[in-house]
Amino acid sequence: MDVDIGNALASVASPGISREGLERLDERVATAHERIEAGRANDEHGYAALNLPERTDPDAIRAAVEPVADVDALVTIGIGGSALGAATITDALADAGDGTEAVYLDNIDPAWITRRLEALPLESTAINVVSRSGTTAETLANFLVVREAFEDAGVDWTERTVVTTGESGPLRSLANRHDLAAVSVPDGVPGRFSALSAVGLVAAAVCGHDLEAILEGAAAEADTLTGSLFECPAYAYGATAYALDARGASMNAMVPYAESLETYAEWFAQLWAESLGKDDLGQTPVRALGVTDQHSQLQLYRAGPRDKLVTFVTPRKTADRDIPGTDVDELAYLGDATLGELLEAEFEATEASLAAAGRPNVRVELESVDAFELGGLLYGMEAACVLAGELYEVSTFTQPAVEWAKNATRGLLGGGEFEEAEAVAEKTTLRVER
Amino acid sequence: MDVDIGNALASVASPGISREGLERLDERVATAHERIEAGRANDEHGYAALNLPERTDPDAIRAAVEPVADVDALVTIGIGGSALGAATITDALADAGDGTEAVYLDNIDPAWITRRLEALPLESTAINVVSRSGTTAETLANFLVVREAFEDAGVDWTERTVVTTGESGPLRSLANRHDLAAVSVPDGVPGRFSALSAVGLVAAAVCGHDLEAILEGAAAEADTLTGSLFECPAYAYGATAYALDARGASMNAMVPYAESLETYAEWFAQLWAESLGKDDLGQTPVRALGVTDQHSQLQLYRAGPRDKLVTFVTPRKTADRDIPGTDVDELAYLGDATLGELLEAEFEATEASLAAAGRPNVRVELESVDAFELGGLLYGMEAACVLAGELYEVSTFTQPAVEWAKNATRGLLGGGEFEEAEAVAEKTTLRVER
Structure with missing residues (x-):
């Protein structure tokens, strides 16, 4: 990607950053880059994600999904980072695939699940279930529902299921027990940074996309990581977004000019929110x-409060279509x-x-929306986010604030004793009713 | 809706509003309500939208679409308020319709347009083209493209097109020339407030939805408009959102718990952004x-900056589905x-x-997601927005900041002399390339 x-310069926009401000920030970028490189060298938790372009084995992924390679539809069951990377890839490249329909069950709305299942040709559909821990409530509940739907339709789900999970846990046990096709979530890679691993690429493989091109595009972006924001598009983006936030742009509107x-x-929204949103920062x-x-x-963007950065993502080349003349x-x-x-x-x-x-606004340019450029975009934004995390000085690779609600949910459903569940009953109310 | x-009270949240603060705000709500009622009584621009539940004639809408009532798919061509209200209704009520597929062309991405057209059964598809002025560039360009696709497929588009537009303009002329089915955009109703008029209801009518129930739900919500936020759910919502923004919640995350x-x-996002985003406010x-x-x-919402209100919308009753047991x-x-x-x-x-x-967070409860409750939700949020506009003291019903880009676009495409087009060439660049 080019940025x-x-x-976003102070000569154009307010908030904006001066060239002198950028120069000063670039010193912090150099220090952050050293930290990032050390993390990559040691495969530290999170930083390891930046090594995926060279670590991910596309042959292994294709081999794992070979039993389901000829299905007409693939239903991926996952939520958050277990769905968004894969969905980003198969949606962006839909015109380049082999025609396999990619469907994502990333919510538990009963009516919606039922409608989606009814629209699928189950006899030629495969299941891609994704959860690192193997215990994600929404994913496992949906998997149990989908499995039953296959059974009710007389289709052997064990022949059609690919499991993406960690080395242990309920989903791994299940895969072993039923001899399911299975791939591993790589160590040290949080869900929102896993698009370039099996988590994001199993669906792409089933849909016939060029995994090598995606990874090569990511590797080309990795090659640009240097100690200066003036030489690295990803760091230019991450540093600018951080600098603008520090000057009042508390929001970052991500606006692709391509359906x-x-x-x-959506993928970017998770990456940015869950990585940087902590310690009252983000x-x-x-x-x-x-x-x-x-x-x-x-x-609103043009005339509302001066509290946002607008990021445009635009391909330089697209398919085209004439507008017919009119009288x-x-x-x-x-x-x-x-x-x-x-x-x-x-x-x-x-x-x-x-x-x-x-x-203030920033333009991110792609040559076109293809596998290579998409790999570069995903990698570039991940690197931008890791850099921003260093600049904010937050714990980029954790998401502690989501545990509270998970515990409360388990408690409410009788899945154990959790004090959070008791707090739910103590809600303060001030109701205004029709 | 119940709210x-x-x-959002200061005893729970920060930012939050104290009960005393609410009491003081309620005095401004009373004054604002008087202004709103006067605007409704005189059918003033914008305020007139709050009279739609009693003014919209569902029989007239059904009569207009009668020639296309039996199609399998309806492609609505419109953008912004010309698409979002209709899409909100047909998406929310999809399970209750007659099975007609509702598709929206609200973007001009060439590859996407082509894919959407290829997926439509043109011989049993109708066109719903919506533009008050009849000159909206995206809508007219798409209409010309779709018209040609129908011609290429040997389908007479003049038999299958419903036009929703103002009393004059290119689209009205076209409708007259080809004797197309046509309905009028009501006077005094900006696009983002037009969901409860023909603009939002033509698609619902073709898809077999209960227009009377939608309008009755809206009318029931209209009946709650009184001079106090403690008695009117819509005003409780609008006043609370305004009060929280004034105390630092510069964002309002709208989170429905129903796919x-x-x-x-999306509809709410346009309503709120375009109505309130002006004068550096919103x-x-x-x-x-x-x-x-x-x-x-x-x-981010739980641990990031204290700069947002979270609004939950939740139905009390939904369809349900068992989660199968597991060992x-x-x-x-x-x-x-x-x-x-x-x-x-x-x-x-x-x-x-x-x-x-x-x-801070607010709960908006619906009995269920049905036509009556949806009508109430749309009307309630419109009334909340009109109230908020009074409290912000902005010009709720205009959108002057979008004109600049429209002029620049026309100038760039040779559609006339516009100084804005010249500014495009003067862009400040600081490029960082791969």
Whole structure:
């Protein structure tokens, strides 16, 4: 990925960072880079994720999914980092795959689960169940439901299930007992940093995507990691986002100008929120989509509080389609353009519109939305996030605040004694009813 | 809708509002209510939207769409408020319709448009094109593309097109010339407040939804509008969101605990952003989804900066599905529950988890996700937004900041002379490349 931070400079925007400010920040980037490189060298928890491009074995993943390679649909059961990386890849590359439909069960809404299952051709569908611990309540509940649906349809789920999990735990035991196809979640890689491991690539393999190209794109991005934000797109992005937050941009609106990258914005939102949101710190990711949200969020971004950075992600090349000519005078200018040209003009206009109003924004450019560039984007944003974590001085690779609700849920369902469950009953209420 | 603001009180949360603060705010609510009632009485621009439950004629809408009532799919071409209200309704009520597939073209990404068109059975698809001005570039470009696709497939689009537009403009002329089915956008109703008019209800009518129930639910909510936030759920919500923003909650995370309400969160995001985001004011809407985002955003919401209000929307009744039992000890507690019980426990646990960390949140309860309750939710949030606009003292019903980019786009495409187009070329760059 290429990054243009010109519109985040103090000469353009407020909040903005001066060139002198960037120079000073670059000294901290150099120190952070040393820490990151040491973490990578020792395969420390979290930092190890940045080694995935060279560690992940695409042949092993393809071999594991070989028994289900010819299905028409793949239903991935996972939540959070166990679903978003895979979904980002299969959604972004949908036009390049072998036509296998990729469906994600990342919620437990009963009506929705039922509708999704009814729409699947179970006799030619495979299951991809993903949970490192093997105990994630939502994932295991959905797996039990899907397994039963296969049984009810007379389809042998044991022949069609790929398990992605840790070396031990209930899911690993289950895989052993039923001799299921199984791959391992790599050590030291938190879920939100696992897109470039089997966690993100099993679905891509089943859908016929080019795993090598994804990993090569990531490796090319890894090669840019140096001690200076002026030489490394990922660090330029992470440092700028951090610097803008420190100056008042408490939100980061991620706005891809490609429908195929809509899920990427969700993936980024988890990466950014769960990694940096701790100790009363962290920039809140906001998901948006160009051009659609020009007709929804742009008014606020341009004229609301000066509290956000807008990040555009834009491919330089896309498929295109002519806009047919029209005899309506007021619309004649459209008929001289293609949809791609209209999209490009609207992107440039929106970017300039924010700059003209002094609102900071950053442009992330991809050559196109393909396997190589997507690998680079995912790796680049992970590296940006790790750098930002160093600059914020937070514990980037943990997520302690989600435990409370997990314990309360278990307690409420009779899964053990948890004091958190008791707090639920003590809710303060001030009800206003119709 | 019922609203519980207990977890937004200063005794629970920081930021939070004290009971005394609420009492003082209630005096401003009384004044704002008088202004709103005067605006409704005179059908003033914007305020007129709050009269839609009694003004919208479902029979007229059904009569207009009668020629396309038996199609298998309806493709709605619109963007922003011309798509989001309709999509919110058909997505929320998908299980209750007649099975007509509702597809929305609310972006101009060429590859995506092509894929969507290829997936449609054109010979049994109708077109619903929506633009008040009849000049919206994205909508008209897409309409020209779709029209051509119908022609290429040998399908007479003039027999299958419903136009929703103003009394004049290119789209109205086109409708007259080709004798197309047409309905009018009501006067005085901005797009983001038009869900309860033909703009939002044409698609619902084609999909066989109960328009009367939607409007009755909205009317029931309208009946609660009184001069006190303690008696009106919509005002309780709008006043609390405003008060929390004034105390530091610059973001409002909208988190429905129902997949069918995912699009509703997008609709709310436009309503809130475009109405309140001006004069350097406005609370930024953040779209999320329960339970999915517990594994993505909860860490940040619970442990990040104290800068957000979390709004839960939860139905009291849902369809349900048993979780099959399992012989795995660690998961046995799941097999004693249903998916609905797990969903409910996770919602309560998440709500309590934020309260226990002193993070403000509000619960919006629906009886269930049905036509009546959805009508009430849409109307209630519109009324909440109008109230908030009065409290912020902004121009709720305009969106001046989006004009700049529209002019720049036209200029870039040769659609006239616009100085904004020249500013695009003057971009400040600081590029960091791979």
